[in-house]
Amino acid sequence: MKPFIPVLLCAAALTGCGSSSDNNANNSINDSADKYGFSAPTAATIRANADVLNQLPFANQQDFADARRGLIASADELRIDGPGSGPVWDLTAYDFIQGDAPASVNPSLWRQAKLNNIHGLFEVTKGIYQLRGFDLANMTLIDGEKGWIVVDPLTSKETAHYAFEFAMQHLQRKPISAVIFTHSHVDHFGGATALVSAEEIASGKVDLIAPEGFMEEATSENSMAGMAMYRRALYMYGKRLPRSERAHVDTGLGKEPALGSSSVLPPNYLVTETPQQHEIDGVPFVFQNAPHSEAPAELTFYLPEHNAWCGAELVSQQMHNVYTLRGAKVRDSLNWSNTIDDVIQRFGNAEIYFGSHHWPIWGNAQVVDFLKKQRDVYKYIHDQTIRMANAGLTPQEIAEQIQLPASLRKNFSTRGYYGTVSHNVKAVYQFYFGWYDGNPANLNPLPPVDSAKKTIEFMGGADAVLSKAQRSFDDDEYRWVAEVLNHLVFAEPDNDDAKALLAKTYDQLGYSAESGPWRDVYLSGAYELRHGGPERGMDLALAAEQLQYMPLPRFLDTIAVGLDGPKAEGENLTVNFVFPDLNQSYVLQVENAVLHYWQRQPDPNANATLTLTHDLFLRLLTRQASAREVLFSDELEVAGSKLDLIRFFSLFSMADGKFDIVTP
Structure with missing residues (x-):
């Protein structure tokens, strides 16, 4: 018996950007390929990047001032080691991002990369602190009466532990009184168990606040399609690329997703409505439930005593993805825009904005202007895509023709550093019309x-x-x-x-x-x-802590999509899965080359019955237990036909996440 289920749970002091000198450009065009084979920028590429400098207000340095404001301390060399041989986080790899943009990088992206290099512990306002640059996302600390309220404990346990301990070197050391998961993407909850334990949450000693539907979305978004998403994410985040002027420089959202081991914890308090008032460790919160916006489960919150609003990832200092290139369900851009408008109507008096990525904004006029432009970039793309589709244009034609108005086009916080107008237009089209553009060809x-x-x-x-x-x-x-x-x-x-x-x-x-x-x-x-492609696939063991909270039906859905249909044709097999430690049993049946399952008492006429612990099941799926260990484990019992059981497992393919993309 061998594991056959792939699961991914997603599962990163400077001056403004000036122009590249002509001398630098001439030197670049004459350079040979670098050691990885990347060629020199051509004259056309150099001209295209130079033209960007005339299209945007690079002289405006306000973002750099805001990104540095309130700095308490920064790490001399921000490099965080992990369980493997290399670091899980290495900001020093981006030390080359200084000065003017090289000819091989779009100056606008270079500017964003420089802003995302500004890192450390920052005071947003009295009682609110942020750790930025320790992972793809920010960790926010809010000072409570008895302890710290931690907002978004990053991607991995290693980065979360390092960031919090760094903060405690400069702030009053107190226990953690509460944790808030703003939404269901792993860079906002994966480090949780480095800070608090499951026992502390279960007992109510520590509050854990999350949006309605969090656990379902956090443990299921990428489960069935995990291997394909993992492979595509290697492209989207440049994980195999060197960090250099000719390779990876930034994701736009941050530097890159951290590596390391991730976890999740079930919340003991859910945000289910808007507005929802709740006091956490003496601090009043007003929550907004914001589902099906940037994430299927998401919240934002307003702090009346600080007159500050946390936007989670509903807004950020860029245009976001209506469709993310690693592959995911298309987001509802109209609902997203309307949710931001709801923030303006409810919390439009806020003097401070801070979020789960990037740097804050201070001043009510500046905050409201930022929110309006974030709201309107998604609605403009939505409305104009539908207008042009109704006139008969295809998604490719719309993406080629549509242009944002100058007020959004020349605004850095709505530039396409992460999402783009082009692929967001296609996402809106897909949301309403699907993949087919109407052309019979x-x-x-x-x-x-x-x-x-x-x-x-x-x-x-x-x-x-x-x-x-x-x-x-x-x-x-x-x-x-x-x-x-x-x-x-x-x-x-x-x-x-x-x-x-x-x-x-x-x-x-x-x-x-x-x-x-x-x-x-x-x-x-x-x-x-x-x-060539990668030699190794995904290490499922790093997500083991997350998987222990995944409902068993999600695992069984993933088993079902691993069934090799042609191989299963003509087979009719029934296998019972019994989990005595969970007091649950499932009946799995292969018929008509599909797998069905039901949670019920074991079928007495099944071909075989597999009795095993939930822990062994997880170790089997994450490839931490070998076939020999499984077969001879005291945590496993097999009744019925072992040959039928072997035949059952032989019907499933084991994806490894190494398939080719740019070659057949």
Whole structure:
């Protein structure tokens, strides 16, 4: 017997950005490829990035002043070790982000990367402190009567422990009286058990506040599709890329997601309505329940005594994703906008905004202006996409034509550092109309490899296509070259010349991208064309603490999508799963090449019955227990036909998260 279920639970002192000098640009264009193979920026890329400097108000340094305001202390070398051989967090890897933008980075993204490099413990206002730059997200500490109220304990136990201990070196050391999970993404709860225990939460000694539906969303968003999301996340966050001027510089939302071990704890207090008033350790809170906005389960809160509003990730200092490139359910951009408007109506008197990412804003006029522009960027994209779709335009056409109004386009906090107008438009279209654009040619196209082979044949063969692609590359038509050479690489995956030119093309598209994820996606594609895919898949053991709180039906859903349909055709098997420590049993049945399950008493006519502890089940799924350990464990009993049980397990495939993306 071997584990067969892949699960991912998602599961990162400077001056303003000036212009690159002509001398630097000339030097860059003459540079050879770096040690990882990334090519030099071309003259066209250099011009495109230089043009950005004339499009945006780079002279405005207010964001830099706000990002530094209230600094209490910063770490000399912010590097956090973890359970493996390397660090789980290394901000020193970004020390190269200083001065003017190099020719290989969009100056607007470089500016955001410099802002995200500003790190340390900050006083937002008396009684509210933030740790920024210790992980992808911020940890906020609110001073209670008896202890600290911790908002968003980061991605991993290692970063959460380090950040809190760093704060205690500079603030009054007190116990933690409460924890708030603002929403159901792992960078906002994964470090919880480094700060508080399950026993403290269960007993009520420590309050744990979360939005309605938190546990269901936190443990299920990525469960069934986890391996595909994990593999795509390697691209979106540039996890295989070096940190350098020609590779990963920033995600826009922060530097990158932290590595390490993650956890989750079930809340003992839920926010279910708006407004919801609640006093935590002597501090009055007014909560807003904000589901199906930036996350399926999310809250924000207002602190009347501080006249400050915490926006969680409902808003941030950038345009966010209506659809995230790692793959996820499309978000409701209209509801998102309306939820921000609700904040303006309820808490529009706030003098301070702070959030789960980036830096705060001070002053009521500045806060309200920020909120209005955040609200309106999502509504503009929503409304104009639907207007143009109703006029018959396809998602690609809308994305190419739509442009934000100047008030949003020239505003840094609505720039596309994370989400983009282009892919958010397509997300809105998908939300209403799905994948089909109405064109019959797109209803049932050939699969990629078949289409690629026929396309290359129609275009005169590989040599002719490669020659024409080189001319198009020389004419700076990088988007077109990428489209054409993608066909050639899928038709002839061993064509090294095609892969080399496609990699150079992805380099240029990455260098000019303003979005951190777009840059990482392009450059990850270039990296893998040169070096191949990953050798190892996802380490499920790092999520073991999270998985212990996942409801068993979510695991069984994940088992079901691992069933190899063609192999299961004609099979009819019933297996009982009995968990005596949970006092639960499930009947699993393979029939018509699908798996169904029911929570009920074991079927006496089942082919086999598997009795095991929940802990052994988790160790099996996370590959911490070998097949031999499982078979000879005292925590396992098998009744019925062992041959049928082996046949049952043989019907399931074991994804490893290493599949190819830029090659077939």
